[in-house]
Amino acid sequence: MVCHDTTGKYKKVPTGAGMPAKDINLKTIAENVGHTSRANCGACHFSGGGGDAIKHADLSGNLLHPSRNCDIHMGGYDFTCTECHITKNHKIKGRSSSVPVAEGATECTDCHSKTPHYSGGLIDDHLNKHCKTIDCNTCHSPLYAKCKPTKTLWDWSKAGDKKRKPKKDKYGQEDYNPKKGEFKWKESAKPAYTWSNGYMNRILIGDKVDIDREIINITSPVGSIKDINSKITPFKIMKGVQAVDAKNKYFLIPHLFPKNKQDKTAYWKNFDWDKAFDEGMKAAELDYSGKYKWIQTQMYWRVTHEVMPAGSALSCVDCHQSLKDEKTCNRCHQNKEGIDFQKIANKGIDFEHMESAGRDVSELKDKTDYINFKSLGYEGDPIIHGGRFKKLPLKE
Ligand code: HEC
Ligand code: HEC
Ligand code: HEC
Ligand code: HEC
Ligand code: HEC
Ligand code: HEC
DSSP states (O other), rough: OOTSSSSSSBOGGGGGGGOBOOOOHHHHHHHOOOOOOOHHHHHHHHHTTTTTTSSOOSSSSGGHHHGGGIIIIISSSSOHHHHHHHHEEEEEOOSSSOOOOOOOOGGGGGOOOOOOOOOOOHHHHHHHHHTBOOOHHHHHHOSSSSSEEEEEEEEETTTOOOOOOOBOOOTOOBBBBTTTTEEEEESSSEEEEEEEOOOEEOOOOOOOOOTTSSSEEEEEOHHHTTTTTOOEEEEEEEEEEEEETTTTOOBBBOOOOOSSOSSSHHHHHHOOOHHHHHHHHTTTTTTOOOOOEEEEEEEEOOOOOOOOGGGGGHHHHHHHHGGGGSGGGGTTTOOTTTTHHHHHOSSSOHHHHHHHOSSSSSGGOOOTTTTOOOTTOSOOOHHHHOOOOOOOOOOO
8 A cells, every 4th residue: 555545645653563554544545546656656765764865865755746957757757666667566677776686677778779869969979889888877867866965974873962962054954863873964966986787795684794894885886897797887875884793793783763661672762772782683683792883884875866857967078178178079070160069078967057056066066077087997088098998099
């Protein structure tokens, strides 16, 4: 019913372990089931991490009624989730960054072609060639959390200070909650770019980790500049500070939510980590040694939604410093009267306009090397230094 209710009245309670709330009329809801909507799927997926816009880069309550600039498919063309996440026998296609699944992939090229640029303009040829190296959303979703700030840091080690007053940041989001710890938020964030072939490394419950490392990646993409199946792919990195068992060397699961008034171990009632870990690990059927340690963590969440209109993709110049100045396309092509290479190379996302519309993008204006070629393993701009498998015969 959570997937098929059309009345908007179906609900659960946090302590109900998935069961419906007692005060709803299940008969009315059963009489009004229908196709799934963004609201149905979003009832769970917009709140990954326990609230709206917490963990995912690009899934939030804003997708109930997004503007076309925020998400061209769901805002511009009113797509439902299942128009892309095609579902057979209740198996919902689409790989998750966090959990391994075997229900199939959902890809941009389920609908668009592998050479999707056909406008007839002078850059189609180059764009289609870039698709072998660059994930669609690197160019088409150059910012995530465009329309609503998302949580980017969650530090559990700071929880428990009942005297600390939460401060509001520039978005009006609170930086502290005694039950949960300290937070940071970001709106219109620039993704982290890395090579990805679609597979993820994941640390699961009970997996041993190296607790002496400064940072542990709970999930991270598999890929490399040398792997022909890898593409440059955008991710949100969710940073955290979480507890590991200092002897058993695995992550600890605390018991948070009090079961009832008598609950003596829940962290959110008693504010005692030792008791909360002891109880939580019992439920997970794993030993708790009694010694814990805080450690920095990162999770990679792929940016797969919030596609912008075609005209707001990254421009050639956003990536290639070498095309910014007087010499642009005419580094390699002959000038032709009536063709303004400068204009073509600069056409794309307009950060200045976005800033004037209230988006938090001031530090992105006039930036080139948006994806940072060196950090991806290139010697520098590929137009000067060559691509990953070939060097262009380029003379200045
Ligand atoms: C009752 C809560 C709930 C509802 C409603 C729900 N999901 Fe999920 N979904 C989950 C959970 C939990 C996971 C696994 C954890 C994760 O990846 O976040 C998941 C995973 C997924 C995944 C990742 C791949 C997979 O199969 O694990 C996709 C894609 C997905 N859901 C799409 C949808 C769509 C589309 C709808 C609406 C038709 C929907 N979900 C409705 C809870 C829900
Ligand atoms: C325009 C197509 C499109 C629409 C509309 C769409 N998705 Fe997706 N979604 C994708 C693609 C592509 C992926 C990547 C899946 C893959 O790699 O197999 C994805 C991934 C996901 C994932 C996994 C995310 C992760 O990184 O763990 C979830 C969950 C999800 N979608 C839920 C939803 C929900 C809920 C809606 C509706 C509010 C929705 N999607 C609408 C295309 C779409
Ligand atoms: C279920 C089919 C489907 C999937 C999956 C899908 N699209 Fe689309 N997309 C469409 C349709 C239909 C349109 C509107 C017609 C058109 O412009 O081709 C569109 C339009 C677009 C546009 C042009 C928007 C404009 O300015 O009008 C872009 C860019 C785009 N999609 C990129 C993507 C990317 C990137 C992905 C993967 C994250 C994706 N699409 C996944 C069906 C899909
Ligand atoms: C290197 C950046 C880049 C990559 C990678 C890229 N695109 Fe584009 N895309 C653009 C730009 C720029 C435009 C606008 C073209 C124009 O104005 O002529 C565009 C336009 C489009 C359009 C509108 C039709 C058209 O020809 O104008 C669609 C649909 C589209 N892209 C889908 C995709 C899909 C699907 C992928 C991945 C398979 C992809 N793009 C990969 C930059 C890119
Ligand atoms: C998202 C960043 C990005 C954008 C936007 C982008 N490029 Fe590139 N470009 C790259 C990368 C990465 C390579 C290296 C590909 C490889 O390793 O083979 C490259 C390589 C090239 C090359 C040399 C290799 C070749 O195959 O010809 C040319 C020329 C080029 N780009 C032109 C353009 C033009 C013209 C545009 C605008 C239409 C553009 N690029 C937009 C990232 C980008
Ligand atoms: C680093 C050199 C380089 C730069 C810079 C460059 N191109 Fe190209 N361009 C090429 C090469 C090489 C090809 C041939 C690609 C192939 O093998 O298909 C090409 C192909 C093309 C084509 C297709 C021509 C045909 O006959 O099929 C067009 C149109 C084009 N480029 C336009 C541009 C525009 C517009 C720009 C600037 C925004 C640009 N190029 C920047 C090297 C470059």
